[in-house]
Amino acid sequence: MPSLYWKSRTGRVKPVTLAPYRSEQEFEQDVFQTPELLEDVFLLKRQIRGGAKSGIPDIIGIDVDGKVCIIEMKNVPIDAAVIPQILEYAIWAESNPDSIKSLWLEAHDRPNDRVIDWDNLEVRVLVVAPSIDRATLEHVNKINYQVELIEITRWTSGRDTWLLVNRLEPLPPKKKRPVSGLTIYDxxxxxxxxxxxxxxxxxxxxxxxxxxxxxxxxxxxxxxxxxxxxxxxxxxxxxxxxxxxxxxxxxxxxxxxxxxxxxxxxxxxxxxxxxxx
Known part of the structure; x- marks a missing residue:
């Protein structure tokens, strides 16, 4: 298990304690209120309900490239068993652009640098959990949607809080195949x-x-x-x-x-x- 220590400018070293979230709701709320953790994603709404799908995405957003971002959060260690669920959400988002557009138009303080092609939506999926089985990367490689796996853990020392973000790097493909949504901007x-x-x-x-x-x-x-x-x-x-x-x-x-x-x-x-x- 990793340990974290804080060394101040005076040279004093203090241990920083792992502080797991008490519930998935608390975890989700902290991430939603700290959008910097997800870099370029403008978060629209929590607990999106729509269509006839059995589940509901935890958070939905739009990134700087105009892609719809489905954010699925788990407050437990996860593995490849999460993939069928995120596929269901991704297919729903791709099939219901009007629902996503309504959420976008209802959002306050929408950034003006997003250009969204509502007739040809691209979907990006972010899976967030405190720990993710590395074997999940191999399964993600076989999905046509852009899927990112992100580990976030909370650490505390006194009244200070640290959020440790670890983005799992995708595995190199075993054979050449088309990659969806990957552009080199040169x-x-x-x-x-x-x-x-x-x-x-x-x-x-x-x-x-x-x-x-x-x-x-x-x-x-x-x-x-x-x-x-x-x-x-x-x-x-x-x-x-x-x-x-x-x-x-x-x-x-x-x-x-x-x-x-x-x-x-x-x-x-x-x-x-x-x-x-």
Whole structure:
């Protein structure tokens, strides 16, 4: 069993205690109220009911690429037995775009960077549990839907809480086969939807930010996706470059609103998005 220790700047070492959630409802609520744990997913609603399916997904959301995210949570160790259940949810979501669209339109503070093709929905499934049998990865590889396995455990020390997130890496396929929903966002991919000169400038800006981060030894990882290039510390995006239109883009920073108001730069327009801080 893993152990976790907190070493302060003074050199004092304190043990951090594993604090399992008392119920699935508590686990689900904590994740729903801490959306940073799921990175780029905008969470719409908990306990979705719809159609004639026998079960109900725990949480549903929309990610930055416009995919519908079905989030199934278990407060117990799980294995491949969870797969039939998540397949049922995924098929329901794919077959009922109007139900998903209604939830999207009802949601408050919807992010404006999501482009959703309601006539051709893509589905992404996230399975969250305190521990997941590694053999489940092999079964997930055989599913056409994009499925991610995420372990989340809670640890405490006094009044402080740590949430440890472990995303299980997919196994390499044993043989070549089509992979659903996997796109490499490079110059060619961006030029399908954006002006070529704008793409050149966008990628140059991403490289400039990477150079600054490397020079200053910031511990960030760069990740490109359909709508932005994000620089992450762990699971949290701290700054990046975001497409605004086919010909324009901007740099975004995760900073307090008060700091943004104090940091006006002559010649540049800026705005604050509360949803993403």
């Amino acid at each position: 110059r060619a991919a961006y030029e399908e939807n954006h002006n070529a000169e704008a793409v050149r400038a966008f990628l140059q800006t991403c490289d400039d930010l990477q150079e600054i981060a490397t020079r200053r030894k910031w511990p960030v990882d760069r990740k490109f996706n359909k709508y932005y290039c994000g620089f992450k510390v762990g699971n949290y995006i701290v700054f990046g470059v975001k497409w605004i239109s086919g010909k324009s883009f901007g740099v975004f920073l995760k900073i307090p609103e008060a700091a943004m108001r104090r940091s006006k730069i002559a010649g540049f327009e800026s705005k604050y998005e509360p949803q993403w801080n």
